[in-house]
Amino acid sequence: MICIAVIHELEKMEKRQYTKKRYWVAPLFKNRKMHGFYHAIFPNIILEDSTFRNYFRMTAIQLEELLQIVGPSLSKQITSFREPISAPERLCLTLRYLAAGDSMKSISYQYLIGVTTVSNIISDTCNVIWNCIHEEVLPSTLSQGDWLRIADEFEEKWNFPHCIGAIDGKHVVIQCPNNAGSSYYNYKNSHSIVLLAICDANYMFTFVDIGAYGRRSDGGIFRSSLMGQKFHNEEMNLPEPQAILADEIPLPFVIVGDEAFPLSEYLRTKNLQLSAE
Structure with a gap:
């Protein structure tokens, strides 16, 4: 099948008509x-x-x-x-x-x-x-010290203890590629690729995944992304759970997202945070 496709493309190239350029550099x-x-x-x-x-x-x-x-x-x-x-x-x-x-x-x-x-x-x-x-600017891994620094900034600026990042997806509108079908067609009735990113308390990206099909959900993209797999496999050097106040049970450090992301030990939704408040 691959050979047939190559031959077909070669035939198309042979039939293509090329016109001579009028200028090497336009006036x-x-x-x-x-x-x-x-x-x-x-x-x-x-x-x-x-x-x-x-x-x-x-x-x-x-x-x-x-x-x-x-x-x-x-x-x-x-x-x-x-x-x-x-x-x-x-x-x-x-x-x-x-x-x-x-x-x-x-x-x-x-x-x-x-x-x-x-x-x-x-x-x-x-x-x-x-x-x-x-x-x-975007290292592949962060140390426990880096995560703790981010958590301190979230607590100081946003009053959210043990938060090590905020995650969300952004649809980047594109022209539908040839023969792409509905792969890039999203719920906003446009074609797009998805920029999925985790940012710190200062809105600076710490991890990104770029190029997923627009039809996919943010949660599904995160689950199959390299950073999502590393979170799931406990390969992100996250700090050990700690108690927020003295004499309380240790709580894990988490990233926060919207309802598109499934709850897990390392991920919480903003709805859960609001209800807790």
Whole structure:
């Protein structure tokens, strides 16, 4: 069956008609270094803290620190054929796309770069950012000391003792992929993938699972995810149960979610918490 499918795709490729490009670089994009956002506007907004933060969702100092980390991996070799797009411009373009959720076509006109090139830059830059900093910002495991610190912050800020995280899912709307059927069709009558995340008391992600089908429930995604399996198998280095007050029975440390998640020793729902209050 696999061979038949491959042959079928090859036949389709042979029948596909390709048209010769009219331009190597569109005339509009030839003026990128004169009118493109990075060259014409960026030098001005970098002096305005509030404007810069609104545009990139980070400060100029934070962007510079990130560039120092990912810049070497983003830089392309300069050849006599043509000059590559610089690492700072690649990073700025990607951060704007992530901050605004704008379309790639809009980003293309803003930075005066072809849509296909914009797509490739965003994909490559996101991979570089993830590979360079994910061990620091989203480590695969936490120590018992880390969990206890999170629990202390929840108790101090939210008056919820022994809470080590809040979990929920977010549907990221997408265009339905080809031949996907109803896999991505969700209860909101749209197609999506699910971002399932656990965050600490400061709204910072500690664990994430990205890419599950939109038709699946949050509880089902968590149960089959790597982090859910590690919680179930007691492989998350959770602290031992402790008494909240003196002379009381020890209580476990838990994450809190909504009614979509099943109750367990390490997971409680907000309805249970409200009823307890």
